[in-house]
Amino acid sequence: MGASKLSGMQKQVLSLYRGFLRAARSRPIEDRKRIEMIVSTEFRHNSKEVDRKNFQYIEYLLRLGTKQLDQLKSPAIVSLSSIKVVTSKT
Amino acid sequence: MATSFCSSISMQAPFSATTTRFCLNKQATIFNNEKTNNLSFSLRRLMPARLAVSCAVKQETVEKVSEIVKKQLSLTDDQKVTAGTKFTELGADSLDTVEIVMGLEEEFGITMAEERAKEIATVQQAAELIEELVQEKTA
Numbered sequence A: 001m002g003a004s005k006l007s008g009m010q011k012q013v014l015s016l017y018r019g020f021l022r023a024a025r026s027r028p029i030e031d032r033k034r035i036e037m038i039v040s041t042e043f044r045h046n047s048k049e050v051d052r053k054n055f056q057y058i059e060y061l062l063r064l065g066t067k068q069l070d071q072l073k074s075p076a077i078v079s080l081s082s083i084k085v086v087t088s089k090t
Numbered sequence B: 001m002a003t004s005f006c007s008s009i010s011m012q013a014p015f016s017a018t019t020t021r022f023c024l025n026k027q028a029t030i031f032n033n034e035k036t037n038n039l040s041f042s043l044r045r046l047m048p049a050r051l052a053v054s055c056a057v058k059q060e061t062v063e064k065v066s067e068i069v070k071k072q073l074s075l076t077d078d079q080k081v082t083a084g085t086k087f088t089e090l091g092a093d094s095l096d097t098v099e100i101v102m103g104l105e106e107e108f109g110i111t112m113a114e115e116r117a118k119e120i121a122t123v124q125q126a127a128e129l130i131e132e133l134v135q136e137k138t139a
Helices: A008-025 A029-049 A055-073 B002-022 B024-036 B042-073 B094-108 B123-138
Strands: none
Touching: A008 A029, A008 A055, A008 B094, A029 B094, B042 B094, B042 B123, B094 B123
């Protein structure tokens, strides 16, 4: 990571990823494992599928992720789950 | 910095036998270096002791870091992870590196500032930062 210079947007993505992993730590172990699995899968899926030049979509995903992270940090949220949703990227 | 080194050396003094045992190989290297130095510079005699202590501590940390890296990347024991190994050489992408750093934080009970965590590319760099943070924490 140190060798290659990361763009500002890449840094934001990694920062968000760190935030999710930190939030998962405060959860009970079972929830934590599921959260980490979901988050990891989601980030890796997007890193493969999303065009690096599609800045608008990436910014949208960053805002969406930030909102989800804020929700995850809230004690009111008991757990986290994911549903496969087919969305068009037009 | 110099002060912390001094206190570090004084703390290690009671365990000099153990330190010597662990550093036998490194000790030879240090002595070889000493032969080429001008003996009139008495201050340089302090260097070998510092290096010895430093090497002893970091070796343990490096090994621990290597174990965590292997575990995080699901590497087999055949894979050799040394101090100079880059995470990218092991097939780690930037997301993997974030996970490694988080794992190290948890293992050593420290928190790495994000700016500094970004600079980590090798096992050695990770070990050095961890040493620094652990010292700050205990201080």
